[in-house]
Amino acid sequence: MSDALSSDASPAPAAVPRPPGTAAVPPHSDPLRLEIAAAAARLIADGGLDYGSAKRKAVQMLFDGDTVPRGAMPDNVEVDAALREHLELFDDAHAARVARMRRVALALMRELADYEPYLTGAVWKGIVAEHAPIHIQLFHDDVKDIEIRLLNDGLDFEVGEVPHFRGDGGRRDVEALMMVWRDEPVMLSLYPQDDLRGALRGTPAERGDAAGVERLLAATPGGLE
Numbered sequence: 001m002s003d004a005l006s007s008d009a010s011p012a013p014a015a016v017p018r019p020p021g022t023a024a025v026p027p028h029s030d031p032l033r034l035e036i037a038a039a040a041a042r043l044i045a046d047g048g049l050d051y052g053s054a055k056r057k058a059v060q061m062l063f064d065g066d067t068v069p070r071g072a073m074p075d076n077v078e079v080d081a082a083l084r085e086h087l088e089l090f091d092d093a094h095a096a097r098v099a100r101m102r103r104v105a106l107a108l109m110r111e112l113a114d115y116e117p118y119l120t121g122a123v124w125k126g127i128v129a130e131h132a133p134i135h136i137q138l139f140h141d142d143v144k145d146i147e148i149r150l151l152n153d154g155l156d157f158e159v160g161e162v163p164h165f166r167g168d169g170g171r172r173d174v175e176a177l178m179m180v181w182r183d184e185p186v187m188l189s190l191y192p193q194d195d196l197r198g199a200l201r202g203t204p205a206e207r208g209d210a211a212g213v214e215r216l217l218a219a220t221p222g223g224l225e
Contacts, residue, residue: 016088016098016126017219019205019212030072034082036062037074041082045091048131051076084127091130098126099223102213104182105134109210112149112188115140116196120165120207126216133178133185137165137207139196143175146190155179162189165199165206 039058043049049057059068074082087094101123109117121135122128140146150157157179164174177188191199199207208216217223 015220016084016095017216018126019124019208019216032069032072033074033078036072037078037082038086040074040079041086044079044083045086045129048129051079055079080125080127083129087127087129094128097130098123098128099217099220101128101134101184102126102217102220102223104184105136106210106213106217108134108181108186109136109213112136112138112146113210115146116193118199118207118209119213124208124213125205131185133187134181135187135189137189137191137199139191139193139199141193143190146188147177150177150179155181157188162187165189165191165195 036055036058039062040049040051040054043054043057044051047054055073059073091097102119105119105123109119116139118137118139119135120137122132123134138146147157157177160176160178161173162176164172175190177190179186179188214224
């Protein structure tokens with residue numbers, strides 16, 4: 001598996017195409033929810049926090065220990081919308097970063113095609129803060145087979161865990177491999193093959209296969225270069 005980067009520089013895309021089903025605007029208009037979402041988005045963009053930590057810290061900053069009104073906590077869709085707006089306004093490199101990381105993700109997914117790869121998270125949604133990794137979910141019953149494949153390709157990785165994509169508390173965390181490929185941070189989360197059926201029953205906006213990533217790149221000026 002080659003980790004060489006192309007030397008060709010692509011022009012910055014004019015806009016970031018969104019996956020099918022992605023909400024363009026927050027589903028709620030409550031000013032307090034939107035204020036918390038905007039504060040969380042700034043923390044994600046500037047500090048590299050995950051969504052849960054960013055929302056908790058935003059609440060601490062805005063309420064200074066006071067009780068948060070019921071229903072005031074924004075969901076991740078609202079934070080997504082606030083983060084997209086923040087990056088489009090204040091990060092001139094955002095559109096080019098999304099296109100570049102989607103190209104790298106697609107190349108890696110093709111390399112790992114035997115393991116049913118699906119792109120998810122920030123790069124799939126096109127909301128990529130500076131510290132966000134390419135997150136690819138793999139569906140294969142033999143985790144060691146994936147690890148051996150990476151080692152045979154000369155790739156170093158760190159092993160950790162991430163919550164199951166179901167997020168319902170009834171599933172154990174799954175193994176995740178963190179590495180750098182083509183100079184981009186990558187996280188591979190490893191699921192049993194049977195979990196793929198449940199993944200495909202989810203919201204279309206949550207993940208996409210290689211063909212879906214290619215369609216997003218095809219809709220981006222310079223995306224497939």
